Amino acid sequence: MLFRSSTIYKQATASPIGMGTSIYSIHQRLEARPRRTVSNILLTDYPWPDVSIERHIFEEAGDELIVAPDGAEETLANLACSCHAILTCWANVTRRVIESARQCRIVSRMGIGLDNIDLDCCRERGILVTNVPDYCVQ
Numbered sequence: 001m002l003f004r005s006s007t008i009y010k011q012a013t014a015s016p017i018g019m020g021t022s023i024y025s026i027h028q029r030l031e032a033r034p035r036r037t038v039s040n041i042l043l044t045d046y047p048w049p050d051v052s053i054e055r056h057i058f059e060e061a062g063d064e065l066i067v068a069p070d071g072a073e074e075t076l077a078n079l080a081c082s083c084h085a086i087l088t089c090w091a092n093v094t095r096r097v098i099e100s101a102r103q104c105r106i107v108s109r110m111g112i113g114l115d116n117i118d119l120d121c122c123r124e125r126g127i128l129v130t131n132v133p134d135y136c137v138q
Helices: 023-031 052-060 073-080 095-100 119-125
Strands: 040-043 064-067 085-088 106-109 128-130
Touching: 040 073, 052 064, 073 095, 095 119, 119 128
Parallel strands: 040 064, 040 085, 085 106, 106 128
Antiparallel strands: none
């Protein structure tokens, strides 16, 4: 299993509306479902030069990582319509994006805070929201 060196990929502590997560725990959550078809995971944005590690983890599980070319709401809403999970760093995951993702089961902030995610919409739809509250805290 490949991991980034940061704490982002370690199991995090509880967030206000769900258990903390990492790329690996999203993989575990999706693996818990009966295997039917490929799960699509939307990555809204990222701080690394590439997403080869993330792509490898999900492809190994038989899932597909969809990388947004930009963080515009329209772009994310269009890409989210076929996604089961959303990973985000800084892009705004708005009500429109979440409502477009009818099959979404988890939205994960790869960092501290949840201010870029519409928590009310996620709560209404029963979508688990997680973050990594101890990212960069040493």
